[in-house]
Amino acid sequence: xxxxxxxxxxxxxxxxxxxxxxxxxxxxxxxxxxxxxxxxxxxxxxxxxxxxxxxxxxxxxxxxxxxxxxxxxxxxxxxxxxxxxxxxxxxxxxxxxxxxxxxxxxxxxxxxxxxxxxxxxxxxxxxxxx
Amino acid sequence: xxxxxxxxxxxxxxxxxxxxxxxxxxxxxxxxxxxxxxxxxxxxxxxxxxxxxxxxxxxxxxxxxxxxxxxxxxxxxxxxxxxxxxxxxxxxxxxxxxxxxxxxxxxxxxxxxxxxxxxxxxxxxxxxxxxxxxxxxxxxxxxxxxxxxxxxxx
Numbered sequence: 001x002x003x004x005x006x007x008x009x010x011x012x013x014x015x016x017x018x019x020x021x022x023x024x025x026x027x028x029x030x031x032x033x034x035x036x037x038x039x040x041x042x043x044x045x046x047x048x049x050x051x052x053x054x055x056x057x058x059x060x061x062x063x064x065x066x067x068x069x070x071x072x073x074x075x076x077x078x079x080x081x082x083x084x085x086x087x088x089x090x091x092x093x094x095x096x097x098x099x100x101x102x103x104x105x106x107x108x109x110x111x112x113x114x115x116x117x118x119x120x121x122x123x124x125x126x127x128x129x130x
Numbered sequence: 131x132x133x134x135x136x137x138x139x140x141x142x143x144x145x146x147x148x149x150x151x152x153x154x155x156x157x158x159x160x161x162x163x164x165x166x167x168x169x170x171x172x173x174x175x176x177x178x179x180x181x182x183x184x185x186x187x188x189x190x191x192x193x194x195x196x197x198x199x200x201x202x203x204x205x206x207x208x209x210x211x212x213x214x215x216x217x218x219x220x221x222x223x224x225x226x227x228x229x230x231x232x233x234x235x236x237x238x239x240x241x242x243x244x245x246x247x248x249x250x251x252x253x254x255x256x257x258x259x260x261x262x263x264x265x266x267x268x269x270x271x272x273x274x275x276x277x278x279x280x281x282x283x284x
Binding site: 004005006007008010011012014015017018021022024025028029031032035036038039042043046082083086087088091092095096098099102103105106109113 | 140141142143144145146147148150151153154157158160161164240244246249250253254256257260261263264267268270271274275277278281282284
C-alpha cells in the first residue's frame with residue numbers, strides 16, 4: 001500500500017531552510033578541502049618532513065569529505081527543485097542522498113569506535129604482558 | 131478530476147521517502163548517542179585534569195622544564211581557559227546530539243501517528259543541526275586559513 005503525506009507550507013518552508021544550510025555546509029566542506037590541499041602544497045614548498053603523512057591522510061579524509069559534500073549538495077538541489085516544481089520523485093531522490101550522508105557518518109563513527117576499542121585492547125594486553 | 135490532479139502534483143512524502151527518512155533517523159539517533167558519550171567524556175576529562183592540575187604541572191616540569199611564569203599561568207588563568215575550551219567542545223557535542231536525537235524522535239512520531247506536524251518538527255531539527263554544522267565549518271575554515279598564513283610566515 002502506497003501512503004503519501006502531502007507537505008504543508010510550513011513543512012516546505014522548514015525544508016527550504018534545511019536545504020539552504022545543507023548547501024552552505026557542503027560548500028564549506030569543499031572549501032576546507034581546497035584549503036587542506038593548499039596547506040600540503042605550502043608544507044611541500046617549505047620542505048616539511050611530515051608532508052608525506054599529510055598527503056596520505058588528506059587523500060583518505062578528502063575522498064570521504066567529497067562524497068559526503070556531494071550527497072549534501074544533491075540533497076539540497078533535488079529538494080529545492082522538488083519544492084519549486086511540486087514534484088515527489090525528486091524529493092525521494094533527495095532524501096536518499098540525505099540517508100547516504102548520515103550512513104557514511106554513522107559508519108565512520110563505528111570505524112572510529114572499533115579503532116578505539118582495538119587501541120584499548122592493545123594497551124591492556126601490553127599492560128598485562130609488562 | 132482537477133482536484134485529484136492537484137493532489138498528485140503536490141510535493142509529498144511517499145512510502146520510499148518514508149523508508150529513506152526512517153533509515154536516516156536510525157543513523158541520526160546512533161550518531162546523537164555517540165555525540166552525547168563524547169560530550170560526557172570531554173567534560174569528565176576536563177574536570178579530572180582541572181582537579182589534578184598541580185600534579186600534572188609538576189610532571190610536565192620534570193620532563194619538559196617549565197618556567198615559573200608558565201607554571202603560574204597553568205595553575206591560574208590557564209586552568210580556567212582550558213576548562214572553558216573543553217566546556218565549549220562538550221556543549222557543541224551536546225547541542226549536535228540534541229538536534230539529531232530530536233530529528234529521529236520526531237520522525238518516529240510521524241511514522242507512528244501520521245501527523246504532518248511531526249514531520250515539520252523533524253525538518254526543523256535537521257535544519258538546526260545543519261546550521262550548527264555550517265557554523266563549525268566556518269570556524270574550521272578560519273583556522274585553516276590561519277594555519278596557512280602561519281606556515282607561510284614561519
